[in-house]
Amino acid sequence: MIENIDLTLVNWSRAQFAMTAFFHWLFIPLTIGMTYIIAFAQTLHVRTNDPEWEKLAKFWAKLFGINFAIGVGTGIILGLEFGTNWSNYSWISGDIFGAPLAAEGIMAFFLESTFVAVMFFGWGRISKKFHLVACYLVAFGASLSALWILTANAWMNYPVGMSFNPDIARHEMVDFWAILFSPFAVNKFLHTISSGFVIGSFFIIAVSSWYLLKGRSVLFAKRSIFLASVFGLVGTGLVILTGDGSAYNVAQHQPAKLAAMEGLYDGKEGAGLVTVGILTPGKKIGDNKDPFIFKQEIPYVLSFLGYRDINAFVPGINDLVYGYKSDKLEIVSASKKMEYGRIAMQALSLYKKTDNSEEKTMALQLFTEYQPFMGYAHITSPEKVIPNVPMIFYSFHIMVMAGFFLIAVVAGLLFFSIKNKVENHKWLLRLGILGFPMAFIASMTGWIVAEVGRQPWTIQDLLTTSVSTSNINSMAVILTFWMFFALLSVLVIAEVRIMLAAIKKGPESTNTKGGENA
């Protein structure tokens, strides 16, 4: 398919995508989470006619607006980067991958951007009810947008609803609903949206906690913390629930990712879940070093989370690379899969080249038999089927720890908000401020687990990242990497400064229309 793979090109293409995804992901979960809180605050205003709720909705909408613009700007880069930097992927999977992106454009993006304009420019100009509907449509549009893009992403991790067309060398969609409702897609959507709730909530909590520590805008800040804590608690609960679903899906379909998440080199029955651990530096696949310098684990939990059976066998990295055989289970070694993959690709090549119909039929039969392994043809050594273990292991555990920290803080804030004493607990307010960066860390590390954990594949088992790039000079990618890095860095600094200035100015200057202050 591709004769010579340029690793410089592959690595810089990955770096460029990771960099733009990082910048994009700084803004998007905040946008998703805040839209619902703004809509809910505006609902309370419309129902009670209390101008303080409108002030709350307006102030957070102002910060949302600053964030929205750069989120949109970074989003378009990612969308088009599939074409510019991953053109082979775009052809090989475009029949499936393009459809959710187009659906996003038609169904979600127009909804969101149209009603964002109504939300911003309609305040005080159109009826309150129409304006409220616009607020909810913005929130709904943002979530719908996430649904489509996460469906596409889930398909890369768990390719379903498709078949390979050897005549034109691409995967083609055969079942739209299987793709949309695959367990990976449903779970990924719920997990990501709820993490957006958590980040949006903690942004509001952090800013409001700062106001309370400064003794500013007390009523505004207390109401904001209460509202955000409710959303934050629901969000963290959903994150845990769907996180369990994610672990189960990964165990079923991406065992290498699961093994890396847990630093599990030798598979076992009744495997425990590592709660905290330090990996042995320089550990390589196949050597005899102990993977851990130190670890604490809860017995049986990994088997249970992955397979809903405390005695289930969880394959380790060595089993996946070198193979495993027992009475109940056989795992084909990576080198065998590479051999099968090469058979598949040779058969495909013959199928495309020969004019002899008998030879063509035989080649097609052979290809069909070995097609599930076709991606392995481009793996250069068996160990490369395992993603970067330290990066995945630490990211996963940081994410989990940050998650438990967040749920404790948000529960505390809600408890004291209900008792109307939250302003008296300065330590908790400081933790509330810390919660915002922690929520981001949890979200970013979660993405690292999901995306780096999928490596070396763009489409799990079927297409390697190395084959997916555009066929261009690596210098073009390096040059544009630095151009985008410089541009986005400047814009992010500007965004943060604008945000901080708006936060410093505070909600006092926010105009409101409505009834008497409660």
Place this chain on the structure above:
Amino acid sequence: MLNSLSHFDLQQYWWLIMSLVGSILVFLLFVQGGQSLISTLGKTADERNMVVNSIGRKWEFTFTTLILFAAGMFAAFPLFYSTSFGGAYYAWKLFLIVFVIQAVSFEFRRKKGNLLGTKTYDTFLAINGYVAPFLLGAVVATFFTGSAFIRNEYNLSFWQTELYGIEILFEPTNLALGFAVLFLARILGAMYIINNTLENTIIERARKQVAINTVSFLVFFLYFVYQLLVMDGYAVDPTSNQVYLEANKYLNNFLAMPISIVLFLVGVLLVIYGIISTWFMKSTKGIWFSGLGTVCTVLAIFFVAGFNNTSFYPSFIDLQSSLTIKNASSSHYTLTAMTYISFLVPVVIAYIYFTWKAIDKHKITKEDIKEDAKHHVY
């Protein structure tokens, strides 16, 4: 419901849909045109703010339509997406950069702490205003003039110059369409501002700009149309699917498809009527005539590029690597699924119409640009 439609029916339907989205996108470039006129129409800070707040309330429509165009091409014609975006790399990356700076500039320009200052963000808007329409026009012109790529037996494409899209600028016909789209966007931008503001000084300057830009537009547009009608085009044999050069192919396409002639002529007349009504009749509604005319004209150009056995993205290096709506499209199943989704487009158009009307009911005045206004201000 759609089972009776053949794969080719759906391929044509999707070329029609993408042509329509592309045409609407060119009309919506009035936002870019307006951005390129900020300092020409606004001599004081208040005037510039009025211009920005007038066009700024529509930038998301253009942006979203652009994304829809790209995503629609990805879904319907993925081979075009992979070949053009992955090959004309620098052209598309430049295109992206100018849209990223646009996305933030409206929101950031007058915000405290914005790091770069209002002037820089207004310059960003101007850069986007000039570069985006020009590049889009130049890239669309390659639908006729061709590009330098080959495809291997697995349909993976390889660009044949290391300029990765910059070479588009070396072809006069590409430049002509690029400049024509730029000056058209400026005409439409001036017309929109005339329609959307209540400040006479700005309106008078905008009328003058309509006249000035019309002259430039006509020069480049007429050159492009002349070239289009006389050039050899990339025809496809419907039986063998072989691509070959045909003399006056695009003229032949116009003649073979009367609808495209009608659309083209009606479109051009509407654009001219919009200009005349704005300049001589002092009308504020010229944008609607010229806007509709733009959609019709561009639609005709897209029809000529893709229908009637024509390669819509030809390779002049290797004719058989050229892309047609048949070989570049998604599968029958995917196009069918996408067609069901496309039925939502009228709903989208309906709510855009109503929200546009709701927002534009109130024309921009000096009161609207005060930073302590009750609504959002750019």
